[in-house]
Amino acid sequence: MAxxxxxxxxxxxxxxxxxxxxxxxxxxxxxxxxxxxxxxxRGVDLRINRGEYVAIMGPSGSGKSTLMxxxxxxxxxxxxxxxxxxxxxxxxxxxELARIRNKEIGFVFQTFNLLARATALHNVELxxxxxGIPAExxxxxxxxxxxxxxxxxxxxxxxxELSGGQRQRVAIARALVNRPSIILxxxxxxNLDSQTGNEIMAIFDHLHEAGNTIVLVxxxxxxxxxxxxxxxxxxxxxxxxxxxxxx
Numbered sequence: 210m211a212x213x214x215x216x217x218x219x220x221x222x223x224x225x226x227x228x229x230x231x232x233x234x235x236x237x238x239x240x241x242x243x244x245x246x247x248x249x250x251r252g253v254d255l256r257i258n259r260g261e262y263v264a265i266m267g268p269s270g271s272g273k274s275t276l277m278x279x280x281x282x283x284x285x286x287x288x289x290x291x292x293x294x295x296x297x298x299x300x301x302x303x304x305e306l307a308r309i310r311n312k313e314i315g316f317v318f319q320t321f322n323l324l325a326r327a328t329a330l331h332n333v334e335l336x337x338x339x340x341g342i343p344a345e346x347x348x349x350x351x352x353x354x355x356x357x358x359x360x361x362x363x364x365x366x367x368x369x370e371l372s373g374g375q376r377q378r379v380a381i382a383r384a385l386v387n388r389p390s391i392i393l394x395x396x397x398x399x400n401l402d403s404q405t406g407n408e409i410m411a412i413f414d415h416l417h418e419a420g421n422t423i424v425l426v427x428x429x430x431x432x433x434x435x436x437x438x439x440x441x442x443x444x445x446x447x448x449x450x451x452x453x454x455x456x
Contacts, residue, residue, distance in 0.1 A: 229391060229422050230280055232256035235289035235299075237275050237445075249275040251445035252289070257424065262417045264425045264433035264453075267442035274395075276442060277426045278279035281314055282306045282392050294390040311339050315384030315392045319399035321376045323368045329355060329379045330364040336387045354382035358412055374405035381412060391422045398432055410435045 214378040224231035237250040249272045257263050267273035278284040279291060283299055285306070291299040298309055316322075323332045342350070354359040357432035360378040368376050377397060384392050394413070396408030410432065417423050417437075425436055433439050441449040 231292040264436035272445040315389035317394040319396035354386040
């Protein structure tokens with residue numbers, strides 16, 4: 210029996226080779242008072258390898274936002290293990306999670322989350338400031354990231370001087386600037402018209418072709434089809450995990 214227990218412990222002490230995002234029996238439970246509990250995630254086992262392009266879908270209340278928050282190190286699981294880039298992050302404290310977020314994850318949000326009074330260039334520089342990168346290198350890397358998403362010519366403009374699509378390009382550049390392990394995009398076209406949304410998704414295609422690992426959270430089937438794999442969450446578990454036509 211002792212030998213068997215040791216074997217199980219050893220199996221869960223390290224992620225599989227090549228696995229960028231790995232969860233094992235991941236649970237998230239919220240206490241609602243009066244001894245009532247809501248299980249947002251119920252033992253999720255997930256493997257996303259380096260270089261994959263994955264969409265996560267699910268209806269409201271399915272657990273997809275909870276899963277995104279755990280993958281993005283914005284929250285911690287109630288039970289289970291989560292490895293990001295070979296590091297067991299499910300047991301880290303808040304300060305360590307903040308460091309991992311800034312180093313390993315590039316976030317792109319539906320609402321852009323740009324500083325209104327800062328230029329596009331300064332918005333992109335921000336993660337590098339938090340990382341302690343010297344000013345000259347910060348400037349060069351921020352300009353390169355803006356150029357990657359085709360918005361370098363607007364680097365000195367503030368968000369209110371940019372269209373929605375241009376703001377999202379700036380947000381993507383900010384996500385790229387720290388050279389993260391994964392790009393985590395939450396409804397990145399939700400505030401954009403169809404044509405602009407397609408232009409933004411073309412940028413994600415280019416980033417994936419360049420070798421980036423992309424996890425896209427969306428409720429739109431046509432947006433999910435840009436990914437090579439779609440994971441459907443329902444009632445806190447993975448209901449379907451399938452390749453798309455591009456996979």
